[in-house]
Amino acid sequence: MMNKLSCYLFFLLCLSFENSLLSQPDDTLTYVFFAHTYQGGEPDGKKVDFRLEAMDMSQFDRIWLGGDIGAEADLNYVNFLYLDSIFSIRKPGNHWALGNHDTRNENIEWFEEYIGKPRYYAYSENTITTIIMDGNITPLDCESLNEQFNIIKNVCDTISSGYLVFLIHQGLVTGVPGVAGSITYAHTEMKNWLPNCYSDTVTYANTIYPMLVEVENRGVNVLHITGDTGGYHKKYYGVSDDGVEYFAAGLGNGYKILAGIPLDFPDVALVFKHVLSTNVLTWEFVEINDL
Numbered sequence: 624m625m626n627k628l629s630c631y632l633f634f635l636l637c638l639s640f641e642n643s644l645l646s647q648p649d650d651t652l653t654y655v656f657f658a659h660t661y662q663g664g665e666p667d668g669k670k671v672d673f674r675l676e677a678m679d680m681s682q683f684d685r686i687w688l689g690g691d692i693g694a695e696a697d698l699n700y701v702n703f704l705y706l707d708s709i710f711s712i713r714k715p716g717n718h719w720a721l722g723n724h725d726t727r728n729e730n731i732e733w734f735e736e737y738i739g740k741p742r743y744y745a746y747s748e749n750t751i752t753t754i755i756m757d758g759n760i761t762p763l764d765c766e767s768l769n770e771q772f773n774i775i776k777n778v779c780d781t782i783s784s785g786y787l788v789f790l791i792h793q794g795l796v797t798g799v800p801g802v803a804g805s806i807t808y809a810h811t812e813m814k815n816w817l818p819n820c821y822s823d824t825v826t827y828a829n830t831i832y833p834m835l836v837e838v839e840n841r842g843v844n845v846l847h848i849t850g851d852t853g854g855y856h857k858k859y860y861g862v863s864d865d866g867v868e869y870f871a872a873g874l875g876n877g878y879k880i881l882a883g884i885p886l887d888f889p890d891v892a893l894v895f896k897h898v899l900s901t902n903v904l905t906w907e908f909v910e911i912n913d914l
Contacts, residue, residue: 650898650899650900652685652897653683653685653897654683654894654895655893655895656870656893656894657686657689658689658691658692658850658852658853659690659854659873660672660692660693661693662877663878672874672876672911674877674911685748686712687790688710688712688719688850689720689790689792689851690723690850691723691851692706692719693706693725694724695727703734704737712738713737713738715746716746718740719755720755720790721742721758722759722793722850740755742760743756743757743767743771743774749897751788752782752786752788753790754774754787754790756791758793761817768817771818772819775818775831779834779837780834783842785843785902788845788846789845789848790848791848792851793811794809794810794811794813794851795816795849796828797813797826797827798829798832799832800863801864802869803859805851807859808856809851809856810852818831832863832867835847836866839865839867844868844904846867846870848869848870849870850871850872851871852871852872856871857888857889858870858871858891858893859872872891872893873890874911875890876889889912893906893908
């Protein structure tokens with residue numbers, strides 16, 4: 624039987640152990656994917672969903688944006704200052720895959736100047752390699768289209784571990800085996816989108832997807848995330864026949880709430896938890912009101 628001194632020493636030992644656990648840094652990081660975030664119903668196209676304006680974004684270690692962040696994001700230079708004040712878009716680990724609403728005023732140089740990043744690029748941090756794509760580029764700009772494709776190819780040729788995450792706005796996955804066509808959950812389906820100018824018969828399914836399968840077969844987890852959803856459908860998840868994971872998530876209820884319009888489905892974000900010590904990345908769709 625333990626005497627009083629032994630019990631006290633045991634208590635101190637337990638307390639010391641508990642404090643040591645509490646003092647250890649949390650090795651779990653939280654990433655979030657938002658898309659189609661513009662408020663709607665306001666004239667200058669600047670405002671994002673009022674719920675995101677009020678949200679504590681410091682809870683996220685990284686913020687990934689899937690496009691259509693502002694209805695007229697590049698209409699005025701000051702819009703980028705406003706969006707940065709919410710999403711910290713100049714932070715290296717935060718990314719913005721441009722949507723059609725973000726670039727339709729054709730002031731892309733303002734984006735690159737203020738954000739300090741190109742419109743398409745690859746970035747690696749904590750075993751996650753992210754490819755940020757600009758699906759707005761057409762064969763009218765073959766130099767940029769080919770350059771973007773070559774970035775994708777170079778990453779796919781060399782990556783050997785961890786996670787490969789694609790961020791893009793547009794639905795491009797027509798023809799990927801086992802995955803629903805983008806039109807079933809996104810606002811558009813770009814069946815004829817060309818990933819490069821090397822041939823007029825190339826598609827995402829016959830050019831980019833085979834590279835992703837090779838990467839997946841090397842043991843790298845591949846995730847493709849689309850942002851052009853939210854107006855009607857709020858989310859999508861599917862796994863291709865070859866193991867590549869496909870996601871979509873977006874908002875669209877902000878103006879409806881303010882106008883008192885009944886809602887069909889709640890808006891969601893895609894939230895990831897990344898345990899660094901085990902390099903395990905998990906995900907879930909979370910309703911905006913629960914963040």
